[in-house]
Amino acid sequence: MIPAIRGTHDILPGEVERWQRVEAVSRRLFERYGYAEVRTPIIEREELFAKGTGETTDIVQKEMYAFTDKGGERITLRPEATPSLVRAFVEHSLEQAMASPKIYLFGPMFRYERPQKGRYRQFHQLDVEVFGVSDPAVDAEVVDLAWALVGELGIANAELVVNSVGCPACRPAFGEALLKALGEDVTRLCGDCQRRAGVNPLRIFDCKVPQDQPIIDGLPHSVDYLCDACRDHFAAVERHLGMYGIPYRVSHRLVRGLDYYTRTTFEILAGNIGAQNAILGGGRYDGLVKQLGGPDRVGIGFAAGIERLVLAMPDGARDDGRRPLFVAAMGEPARESALALLRDLRRAGLEAHMEYEGRSIKSQMKRADRLKAAFALILGDDELAAGVVSVKDMTKGGQARVSRDAVVNHCRALVAGGQE
RNA sequence: GUGGGUAUAGCUCAGUGGCAGAGCGCCGGACUGUGGCUCCGGAAGUCGCGGGUUCGAACCCCGUUACCCACCCCA
Known part of the structure; x- marks a missing residue:
């Protein structure tokens, strides 16, 4: 027998119906919110993710399926969707071609990681992106869409977490404040945190080591270091979320692992699906389009992991109802x-x-x-x-x-x- | 990349040194033109792989691979 590649899975009858449900529910919902589907290639230039996702991220440094093709090009299987959609937005001038540049994508992503529950080497995401609108009402609308998706799939015990990580104007000051507040305590943190302090201090907030928590609890919060513009933006996002009646929690410890996020970031966590409990995550990326060689346009979006949504969905009736x-x-x-x-x-x-x-x-x-x-x-x-x-x-x-x-x-x- | 657990029939698993097993599923029969329930019978195994110990290994030892879970990271 020739087995499937490690970290990949066949989705068989009996389970595939749940996937079909996710696709059907999300397509219907995305279209109600004005999104159009885009399909991009699974292979891209390695450079797209090095510049987009970020050279310092683990995804780019050690998780990409990258290779040199027969023409000598550096190619990679896409590890996430956002840079591909930004590329398509720029390459096809979608802001002019589309009445409203709101797009979604559904498909496989690839990361070379050690598999575990809810984490696979080929996994699937549904991804939505909005380009060119900086109004905080859009931040709230995107969060509302994410929350509606989780709700329509019947996922209970979901928790929405929101934060603001600031912008290039105010984030460096926050990073410095973090390191200054840590001071000598850096040496008392776990090895991972000491490494994070050098690479990306914000990620110290992700630490789960119990001994580190007292130190981390004493660290400053990003929302207290926002510039005026970012603070106003975040306040408006919160006001809209309140108006929609969406239950959310602001967590200064929500720091996402991708370099391009600015201002609003959010995650939806599910209970009872194991340690990999983030079923959906996203945020604003106001500098990314320009960073990738496009016009200076803002953007915001999110990605959800289909495998994790399926894990978190309630067990439906196994009977598919077919009576042939x-x-x-x-x-x-x-x-x-x-x-x-x-x-x-x-x-x-x-x-x-x-x-x-x-x-x-x-x-x-x-x-x-x-x-x-x-x-x-x-x-x-x-x-x-x-x-x-x-x-x-x-x-x-x-x-x-x-x-x-x-x-x-x-x-x-x-x-x-x-x-x- | 690190740690722990697991690996026996299609599936779920029992078997801890002496003939390879159960339940479910599958095939056939009881009922020769009629399913479900019941009963009877049958097929199906590289006991993950390689080596070692032993008269004898699914079982003990060493190695290895895969899977699962967790760290890390993230959807």
Whole structure:
């Protein structure tokens, strides 16, 4: 056997229905909020993420599936969606081509990480982005959309966390304030935190080591170091969220791992899905479009992990509700006739199955039962001679003979009746 | 990259040195043209892989791989 690649998974019948539900619910919702779908390639230039996601991030430093192709280009499988969507926005001048540049994407992402619950090497995200609107009302609208998505999927125990990480004007001062407040205490933090202090001090807030918490609790908060413009913006976002009645918590410890975030950041956490409990995360990235060579346009969006949404969704009924028809045949002449009937049923828009190998009528009926067939259409020598089909109601047990010419319409009526 | 756990039939698992097992599922029969319930029978295994100890290893030892969980990171 040749097994699947580590950290990748087949999504099989029984589970795929949950994925289809996520897709259907989110597409419907995104379109209600005015978004249009965009599909971008899975491979991109490595440079796009080095510049976009950020050279200092773990994603770029050690998690990308990057390689040199036969033409000598540095290529990578995309580790996240936002830089690709920014690239598409710039490359196709979407701000002029679209009446309103609000786009969404659904697809696989790749990161070379150690797999665990809710974390895979090929995983799937749905991602939305809005370009060119700096008004805080849009921040709140995007958060509202995220919250609505989680709600429509029936995910209970979800928690919305919001923060502001400032902008290039005020964030450096906050970083310095952090390091100054830490002072000598840096040496008493865990090894990871000491490393973070050098690379990205804000990430110290992510630490879960119990011994570090007293020190971290004493550190300054980013919201207290915002410039006037960022402070006003965040206050307006909070006002809108309050107006929408969305329950949220402001956490100064919400610092996201991607370099491009500015001002508003948010996450939705789910309970009971393991340690990887962030099912959705996003924020504003006002400098990214320009950073990637486009016009100076702001942006905001979020990404949700489909695997994690599916984990967090309540267990639906396992029954998919399909009640097909089953054609059973006895003898070679009847089999020929049954094949034609099978095709006619399908042409008429009905789901129909048949046992292709010449098994006993008993095992054919067994198969019909397993398929949860609503009706079995039985064809034997008797039926053939009389020009009829025996139609057995698998639920009630009754059986009636219907003429071959009328049986397709008869079945269509039966199935339509059963769906009421 | 680090740590812990696990690996036996399609699935879930029992078996701790002496014949490879159960439940569910699958196939067939009881019922020769009728499913579900019941009963009977059957098929199905590289006991993850490699080495070692032993008269004898699914079981003990060493190594290795994969999976799961956690750290890290993040959706």
